[in-house]
Amino acid sequence: MSDSPKLDFIREIISTDLSTGKHETPITRFPPEPNGYLHLGHAKSICLNFGIAQENPGAKCNLRFDDTNPEKEETEYVDSIKEDVKWLGFDWNDDLYFASDYFEFFYNCAVDLINKGLAYVDEESPEEIKLHRGNVNTPGTPSGFRERTIEENLEAFANMKAGKYKEGQAVLRAKIGLTSSNMNMRDPVMYRIMHAAHHRTGSDWCIYPMYDFAHPLEDAHEHITHSLCTLEFENHRPLYDWFIKNCPVPSAPRQIEFARLSLTYTIMSKRKLLQLVNEGHVSGWDDPRLPTISGIRRRGYPAAAIRAFCKRIGITKYNGTTDVALLEHDIRDHLNTHAPRRMAVLEPLKVLIENFSEEPTTSATIPNHPQDASYGEREVTLSAEIYIEQEDFMEDPPKKFFRLGPERYVRLRGGPIIQCTGFEKSESGEITLVRANLLPDTTGKDAPEGVKCKAAIHWVDAATAVDAEVRLYDRLFTVEDPDSAEGGFTSVLNPDSVKTVTAKVEASLAGEAPGTSFQFERNGYFVTDSKDHKPGEKTVFNRTTPLRDSWGKAK
Known part of the structure; x- marks a missing residue:
């Protein structure tokens, strides 16, 4: 009997593809949109995609930014994502790409679809387009612009690119059909008009591809073999395959979906995380109470423990919720071995x-x-x-x-x-x-x-003790599923999620570098704050986690 560990279903697929000669080596990608900070859910995807590249000789994982929405994307987010991937222990080497690198390629593919009679410019209003697409029980009805000639569509699309339309006046749609039970296949929008400056291309473009159109083309252009994404994209796969089949692309990637990471007492929506930041419920994207990678890094979660946690929970096809106590256990387990001890009186x-x-x-x-x-x-x-x-x-x-x-x-x-x-x-x-x-x-x-x-x-010697600002962080929400709270997720914020005390600590701790972890004996695990701790000037510690699961005991 083999002692090899059992592979998850994605690695089994890749193993079969390699053994049958379908691919010489896997090529994966991690494709974040630079419109916010990464969180623990992204960490799972990073560990999967880059992990597969590390496990297979000659393999690689591209870091690619899906920057197709200039109104929400910023260079700040690009830089933070790079930092997060590096901190987790992975490197894209020279394989760094942007969707904006392919804008001309996307445009040419769209023109090719028009020439094949598979795309058309629709000048209906967004409200009319939505109405005419029908719903899961009602077939869609054709737009009045659906039967334009190829020449008319080519001219209209060129005018869209030239900026002759206002935002919302026209879109380019794929001509697939209007009766599919899969709403993604009902003549989906491929391009929309946005008169907004892009963080890399400036004002060179005023039309931008939709994610469902751009993403398969990016994968194909980069010769991705296995395009790994979370389960909410399962219904998008037929559209992914349709664009790959009908566009002039150099390769045919395979999209595979896996369950995303959901944690108790935690929200993972970038929109909701942004709301917490904008409404001042937290101090910023790197607030140690947030599940953002910058937040958990500032809180003192070790990258090795995050990798161990992602390996422990595994890759499955079925959505579920993981108890955050399991994550906290892996954090304690790592720090118990690696964190030196010091004494601090809180x-x-x-x-x-x-x-x-x-x-x-x-x-x-x-x-x-x-x-x-x-x-x-x-x-x-x-x-x-x-x-x-x-x-x-x-x-x-x-x-x-x-x-x-x-x-x-x-x-x-x-x-x-x-x-x-x-x-x-x-x-x-x-x-x-x-x-x-x-x-x-x-x-x-x-x-x-x-x-x-x-x-x-x-104990701490009073003659040599140093005053330290110690921030006692706890879970941000009081219920296991804040997303389902009757009054909304902000109604179940934990009023005691942070408490600041002035502690007496050993003198040597004042000189420690930011981001250094310790176990304060009998009190828990703590880390010097990466922003506010100034060695020799101001001593600031964040509590990473108590020594024991006090929430589990209370329950």
Whole structure:
């Protein structure tokens, strides 16, 4: 029996095509529209298309921008998409293309269809065209312009290109039929007029191809063997094949559809993500609460963990929703292995060690990773004043509370044991200071006889601590399926999706480079913010994920 892992259905198709000699090697493409930032759904497609290229000798994956709508596309989006693909660990090498590279080719293909009697210029209004196409139960009716002669259509199309029509006055339609149950086949629009400057071609063109016309021609022009797209394009495949069959193209790609990525507590619509940005619900496209690749990168999600997650969920033909907890598990799993440990106190409570002296303990030696000695150790200073978490002290602790309380003992992580000798409270009853004594010669040793010490807590030396702005990010929505919320997806935004605290952190963290991840012991995984953290000047951390799935526990 073979030990080879089972291939998904797309890789099985490709394997068969290679073994039968249909193709020497696969050529795939990742074809984003530069009208927004990429999100986790795109990450799945990137990993699939570029992954296939990496797995097969001589194969390649083109990065191609479908820039056929100048009103929505910007160079900013092109640059961000390139950065995202690189960050995920993939490279298109020299295989970078734009739909706008093929504008003349598209135009010539359209002229060829007109000459074959397979396309016509329609001057009906958009409303009339929609009405005359009918619906799934009613056949369409021919436009009054459908029977124009080839010469009339060639002249009208040339006039469209020359800018002699206003927007909405004319379109070029494929002449296929008006009775198909597949609405995509009812004389679809191939070209529309847009008097808008293009981010690459400027004002050279005022007619732009529709996606369904341009996309198959781009694939054929680049000799793509397997055109992989999500399931919503399944009904578009007959049209894809029709254009490939009837246009003068150099190759015949095969379109294959797979299920898109859907996550609980998440929206993946670029339109809705744009709404969140424009309405100020988030700080921008790279807000760490968004599922955009720039957002998850800023939040500290490792690229390797994203690749592992995409591999885990696999490629199927059936739509479904993946629990976001699975993604968070893969993030934790990766960071648990790769993130060095540090101590940070998010809700500081000062402890005064009243019997502190310079000897015998002025520092603690702590391993940077409990399972990997290659990360080394660090010396952490200890002085008469330290910070601990407020939750690690209770005035009247219950029986199973093993941290600090009156007369109780607790070990400082990597350091000595201390005993609480008293505490101070404010007029409102808040604990403001804990007093303690240090037990000499207890660093790295068992508790002395008669001393009950069952827990170790993290801490930060007050003399060397650095103030850090720590942003505690959580899920952006309160329900699993925000798209189906009765009041719309913005009605179920989580009001606690971010909380900012001023924490006390180890001094060395102030000098770390932006985008560096750590586990704050007992608090979770955190990363220095890529925009606002300034080494040596301003210390800013984003919480990547807690140590455990608190949402699952709550449910």
